[in-house]
Amino acid sequence: MPALRTEAPVFVLDLGDDENRFSPSWLETAHSLLDTVVAHPDPAVLVTTGSGKFYSNGLDLEWLTAHSDQAGKYVADVHELLARVLTLGVHTVAAINGHAFGAGAMLAMAHDFRVMRADRGYFCFPEADINIPFTPGMAALIQGKLTPAAAVASMTTGRRFGGTDARDLGLVDAVAEESALLEYAADVVRPLAGKDRGTLTAIKTTMFTPAVTALRSE
Numbered sequence: 001m002p003a004l005r006t007e008a009p010v011f012v013l014d015l016g017d018d019e020n021r022f023s024p025s026w027l028e029t030a031h032s033l034l035d036t037v038v039a040h041p042d043p044a045v046l047v048t049t050g051s052g053k054f055y056s057n058g059l060d061l062e063w064l065t066a067h068s069d070q071a072g073k074y075v076a077d078v079h080e081l082l083a084r085v086l087t088l089g090v091h092t093v094a095a096i097n098g099h100a101f102g103a104g105a106m107l108a109m110a111h112d113f114r115v116m117r118a119d120r121g122y123f124c125f126p127e128a129d130i131n132i133p134f135t136p137g138m139a140a141l142i143q144g145k146l147t148p149a150a151a152v153a154s155m156t157t158g159r160r161f162g163g164t165d166a167r168d169l170g171l172v173d174a175v176a177e178e179s180a181l182l183e184y185a186a187d188v189v190r191p192l193a194g195k196d197r198g199t200l201t202a203i204k205t206t207m208f209t210p211a212v213t214a215l216r217s218e
Helices: 024-039 061-066 068-086 103-110 136-145 148-155 163-169 178-192 197-207 209-217
Strands: 003-007 010-014 045-049 054-056 092-096 099-101 113-117 174-176
Touching: 003 024, 010 024, 010 178, 024 068, 045 178, 054 103, 061 068, 068 103, 068 136, 068 209, 092 103, 092 178, 099 103, 103 136, 113 163, 113 178, 136 148, 136 209, 148 163, 163 174, 174 178, 197 209
Parallel strands: 010 045, 045 092, 054 099, 092 113, 113 174
Antiparallel strands: 003 010
16 A cells, blocks of 8 residues: 655655555545645655555556446546646656556656656556557546657557656656666655645646546546
């Protein structure tokens, strides 16, 4: 389950040490920890990462299969997490420590910045291979962050991108060695702590209006 630690002004949200799939309880915990960051009265920035082989494998398909009658609410809850991170009132960076697949990769994409481990892990949107089309909100999120060419290359192929290839395509901003990943990511956002949160949220919401609207209206 997610856990939060801080070395002011940097909050580190550890997504967990397994596949970090978005079960309902995982989503609830993640939102609660984001509440803590947002409520913090002093300057803050957010780094998210995993502590095992995965950053996140995204949707909890096993839970979803067993609770198909709750599919609509579940997808809406996932959309809300993506929209919230996309518009969060502090600067955010995903320190992608391992595999980021599907909605896990979308969560990374919702951050302001992305740093990926150079030597291990894949960044992948597998939807074309697992026959699960992107929702309009998910598509708008990805397309709001990527060039058209990068969106086509990543969204329609199911290709798995290692760190260097992901950087070269523009899926992530930088790569770092495993031992330096977390500190590298923290250094990206640490100088940005202290921005007015209402202003920052408004700017992000305006920048990504199509994605925010689609995510919160489905």
